[in-house]
Amino acid sequence: MSRQPHTQNVITDAGEARITWVPASAPRRVLAVSHGAGGGIEARDLKALAAALPGHGVTVALVEQPWRVAGKKVAPAPKTLDTGWRGLWPALTVPGLPVIAGGRSAGARVACRTAGELGAVAVLALSFPLHPPGKPEKSRADELLGTGVPTLVVQGGNDPFGKPDEFPPGSYTLAEVPHGDHGFAVPKRSGLTGERAMGILTEAVTGWLTSLG
Helix, strand or coil: CCCCCEEEEEEECCEEEEEEEECCCCCCEEEEEECCCCCCCCCHHHHHHHHHHHHHCEEEEEEECHHHHCCCCCCCCHHHHHHHHHHHHHHHCCCCCCEEEEEECHHHHHHHHHHHHHCCCEEEEECCCCCCCCCCCCCCHHHHHCCCCCEEEEEECCCCCCCHHHCCCCCCEEEEECCCCCCCCCCHHHCCCHHHHHHHHHHHHHHHHHHCC
Protein backbone atom coordinates (compact mmCIF):
# COMPACT_ATOMS: atom_id res chain seq x y z
CA MET A 1 0.00 0.00 0.00
CA SER A 2 1.16 3.52 -0.77
CA ARG A 3 2.49 5.47 2.20
CA GLN A 4 0.91 8.67 0.88
CA PRO A 5 -2.76 9.61 1.41
CA HIS A 6 -4.79 8.32 -1.50
CA THR A 7 -8.33 7.40 -2.46
CA GLN A 8 -9.80 4.11 -3.60
CA ASN A 9 -13.24 3.60 -5.14
CA VAL A 10 -15.06 0.36 -4.32
CA ILE A 11 -18.15 -1.06 -6.00
CA THR A 12 -20.75 -2.41 -3.56
CA ASP A 13 -24.32 -3.68 -3.92
CA ALA A 14 -25.44 -0.26 -2.64
CA GLY A 15 -23.39 1.65 -5.21
CA GLU A 16 -19.86 3.00 -5.44
CA ALA A 17 -18.15 3.79 -2.13
CA ARG A 18 -14.86 5.60 -1.61
CA ILE A 19 -12.03 5.08 0.86
CA THR A 20 -9.51 7.79 1.65
CA TRP A 21 -6.44 6.09 3.06
CA VAL A 22 -4.19 7.97 5.51
CA PRO A 23 -1.37 5.46 6.07
CA ALA A 24 0.90 5.06 9.05
CA SER A 25 4.58 4.69 8.19
CA ALA A 26 4.82 1.53 10.30
CA PRO A 27 1.20 0.35 10.65
CA ARG A 28 0.12 -2.06 13.35
CA ARG A 29 -3.62 -1.84 12.74
CA VAL A 30 -6.25 -0.21 10.55
CA LEU A 31 -9.11 2.00 11.76
CA ALA A 32 -11.91 2.05 9.18
CA VAL A 33 -14.24 4.88 10.11
CA SER A 34 -17.32 6.26 8.36
CA HIS A 35 -19.38 9.44 8.55
CA GLY A 36 -22.88 10.11 9.82
CA ALA A 37 -26.20 10.67 8.09
CA GLY A 38 -25.80 14.43 7.88
CA GLY A 39 -22.22 14.91 6.74
CA GLY A 40 -19.10 13.37 5.29
CA ILE A 41 -15.52 12.58 6.17
CA GLU A 42 -14.79 16.28 6.65
CA ALA A 43 -16.32 16.04 10.15
CA ARG A 44 -14.01 17.53 12.77
CA ASP A 45 -13.61 14.31 14.74
CA LEU A 46 -12.75 12.21 11.69
CA LYS A 47 -10.23 14.80 10.49
CA ALA A 48 -8.66 14.91 13.95
CA LEU A 49 -8.27 11.13 14.07
CA ALA A 50 -6.80 11.02 10.57
CA ALA A 51 -4.23 13.63 11.63
CA ALA A 52 -3.31 12.05 14.96
CA LEU A 53 -3.47 8.27 14.65
CA PRO A 54 -0.99 7.48 11.84
CA GLY A 55 1.77 8.73 14.12
CA HIS A 56 0.75 5.99 16.55
CA GLY A 57 0.95 3.15 14.06
CA VAL A 58 -2.69 3.28 12.97
CA THR A 59 -3.58 3.54 9.30
CA VAL A 60 -6.87 5.43 9.02
CA ALA A 61 -9.36 4.55 6.29
CA LEU A 62 -12.00 7.28 5.95
CA VAL A 63 -15.02 5.65 4.36
CA GLU A 64 -17.61 7.49 2.27
CA GLN A 65 -20.82 5.55 1.88
CA PRO A 66 -22.28 5.20 -1.66
CA TRP A 67 -25.02 7.75 -1.04
CA ARG A 68 -22.42 10.41 -0.28
CA VAL A 69 -20.29 9.48 -3.27
CA ALA A 70 -23.40 9.77 -5.44
CA GLY A 71 -23.97 13.31 -4.15
CA LYS A 72 -27.21 12.60 -2.32
CA LYS A 73 -28.12 14.69 0.72
CA VAL A 74 -30.20 12.16 2.63
CA ALA A 75 -28.87 8.85 3.97
CA PRO A 76 -30.74 5.67 3.03
CA ALA A 77 -32.25 3.14 5.44
CA PRO A 78 -29.95 1.34 7.91
CA LYS A 79 -30.19 -1.89 5.90
CA THR A 80 -28.75 -0.12 2.84
CA LEU A 81 -25.98 1.46 4.92
CA ASP A 82 -25.04 -1.99 6.21
CA THR A 83 -25.00 -3.34 2.64
CA GLY A 84 -22.56 -0.65 1.56
CA TRP A 85 -20.30 -1.27 4.56
CA ARG A 86 -20.28 -5.04 4.01
CA GLY A 87 -19.45 -4.56 0.35
CA LEU A 88 -16.40 -2.41 0.97
CA TRP A 89 -15.09 -4.36 3.96
CA PRO A 90 -12.82 -6.66 1.88
CA ALA A 91 -11.05 -3.57 0.54
CA LEU A 92 -10.38 -2.47 4.13
CA THR A 93 -8.63 -5.70 4.99
CA VAL A 94 -4.88 -5.27 4.80
CA PRO A 95 -2.93 -8.55 5.11
CA GLY A 96 -1.50 -8.97 8.59
CA LEU A 97 -3.24 -5.94 10.10
CA PRO A 98 -6.27 -6.17 12.42
CA VAL A 99 -9.13 -3.90 11.40
CA ILE A 100 -11.17 -1.81 13.84
CA ALA A 101 -14.63 -0.81 12.62
CA GLY A 102 -15.66 2.72 13.43
CA GLY A 103 -17.97 5.54 12.59
CA ARG A 104 -19.69 8.62 13.86
CA SER A 105 -23.44 8.74 14.55
CA ALA A 106 -25.19 6.59 11.91
CA GLY A 107 -21.78 5.25 10.92
CA ALA A 108 -21.23 4.12 14.51
CA ARG A 109 -24.49 2.17 14.39
CA VAL A 110 -23.38 0.44 11.19
CA ALA A 111 -20.04 -0.51 12.76
CA CYS A 112 -21.78 -1.90 15.85
CA ARG A 113 -24.34 -3.90 13.89
CA THR A 114 -21.83 -5.58 11.58
CA ALA A 115 -18.65 -5.96 13.65
CA GLY A 116 -19.15 -9.59 14.59
CA GLU A 117 -20.03 -10.92 11.16
CA LEU A 118 -17.25 -9.02 9.39
CA GLY A 119 -14.48 -9.96 11.82
CA ALA A 120 -13.65 -6.52 13.19
CA VAL A 121 -11.37 -6.80 16.23
CA ALA A 122 -12.98 -3.80 17.95
CA VAL A 123 -15.45 -0.96 17.42
CA LEU A 124 -15.02 2.81 17.79
CA ALA A 125 -18.38 4.59 18.15
CA LEU A 126 -18.19 8.37 17.91
CA SER A 127 -21.34 10.26 18.97
CA PHE A 128 -23.37 7.06 19.15
CA PRO A 129 -27.02 8.10 18.63
CA LEU A 130 -28.47 6.29 21.63
CA HIS A 131 -31.91 7.68 20.85
CA PRO A 132 -33.51 10.38 18.68
CA PRO A 133 -33.40 13.80 20.36
CA GLY A 134 -36.14 14.11 22.97
CA LYS A 135 -37.17 10.46 22.61
CA PRO A 136 -35.15 8.45 25.16
CA GLU A 137 -37.75 5.68 25.00
CA LYS A 138 -36.58 4.84 21.46
CA SER A 139 -33.29 3.38 22.62
CA ARG A 140 -30.72 1.82 20.29
CA ALA A 141 -28.66 0.44 23.15
CA ASP A 142 -29.06 -3.11 21.87
CA GLU A 143 -26.83 -2.28 18.86
CA LEU A 144 -24.08 -0.97 21.12
CA LEU A 145 -24.35 -3.81 23.62
CA GLY A 146 -24.32 -6.46 20.90
CA THR A 147 -20.97 -5.79 19.20
CA GLY A 148 -19.26 -8.79 20.80
CA VAL A 149 -15.85 -7.07 20.62
CA PRO A 150 -14.04 -4.37 22.63
CA THR A 151 -15.90 -1.12 22.04
CA LEU A 152 -15.12 2.52 22.79
CA VAL A 153 -17.85 5.16 22.77
CA VAL A 154 -16.72 8.79 22.64
CA GLN A 155 -19.68 11.02 23.47
CA GLY A 156 -20.19 14.75 23.83
CA GLY A 157 -21.30 15.77 27.31
CA ASN A 158 -24.25 17.67 25.85
CA ASP A 159 -25.19 15.36 22.96
CA PRO A 160 -28.97 15.50 22.39
CA PHE A 161 -28.83 12.00 20.92
CA GLY A 162 -27.67 10.67 24.28
CA LYS A 163 -25.63 12.22 27.06
CA PRO A 164 -22.96 10.04 28.69
CA ASP A 165 -25.00 9.51 31.87
CA GLU A 166 -27.88 8.10 29.80
CA PHE A 167 -25.86 5.14 28.56
CA PRO A 168 -26.68 1.78 30.14
CA PRO A 169 -24.02 -0.31 31.84
CA GLY A 170 -22.23 -2.73 29.57
CA SER A 171 -18.92 -4.21 28.54
CA TYR A 172 -17.76 -1.16 26.64
CA THR A 173 -15.63 1.88 27.45
CA LEU A 174 -17.18 5.35 27.51
CA ALA A 175 -15.15 8.53 27.14
CA GLU A 176 -16.65 12.02 27.38
CA VAL A 177 -15.79 15.23 25.59
CA PRO A 178 -17.10 17.76 28.14
CA HIS A 179 -19.78 20.16 26.87
CA GLY A 180 -19.61 18.69 23.37
CA ASP A 181 -22.69 18.45 21.17
CA HIS A 182 -23.39 15.72 18.59
CA GLY A 183 -20.62 17.09 16.39
CA PHE A 184 -18.27 17.69 19.37
CA ALA A 185 -18.63 21.45 19.07
CA VAL A 186 -18.20 23.16 22.44
CA PRO A 187 -19.67 26.53 23.50
CA LYS A 188 -17.30 29.41 24.27
CA ARG A 189 -18.72 29.72 27.78
CA SER A 190 -17.42 26.21 28.57
CA GLY A 191 -13.85 27.46 28.66
CA LEU A 192 -12.89 24.59 26.35
CA THR A 193 -11.56 25.33 22.88
CA GLY A 194 -12.48 23.26 19.86
CA GLU A 195 -8.84 22.28 19.54
CA ARG A 196 -8.74 21.00 23.12
CA ALA A 197 -12.00 19.13 22.61
CA MET A 198 -10.43 17.27 19.69
CA GLY A 199 -7.35 16.68 21.80
CA ILE A 200 -9.49 14.99 24.45
CA LEU A 201 -11.08 12.84 21.79
CA THR A 202 -7.85 11.76 20.09
CA GLU A 203 -6.16 11.09 23.44
CA ALA A 204 -9.06 8.87 24.49
CA VAL A 205 -8.95 6.93 21.23
CA THR A 206 -5.17 6.60 21.24
CA GLY A 207 -5.14 5.35 24.83
CA TRP A 208 -7.88 2.84 24.13
CA LEU A 209 -6.12 1.54 21.02
CA THR A 210 -2.93 1.07 23.03
CA SER A 211 -4.89 -0.91 25.63
CA LEU A 212 -5.99 -3.36 22.92
CA GLY A 213 -2.40 -4.54 22.67
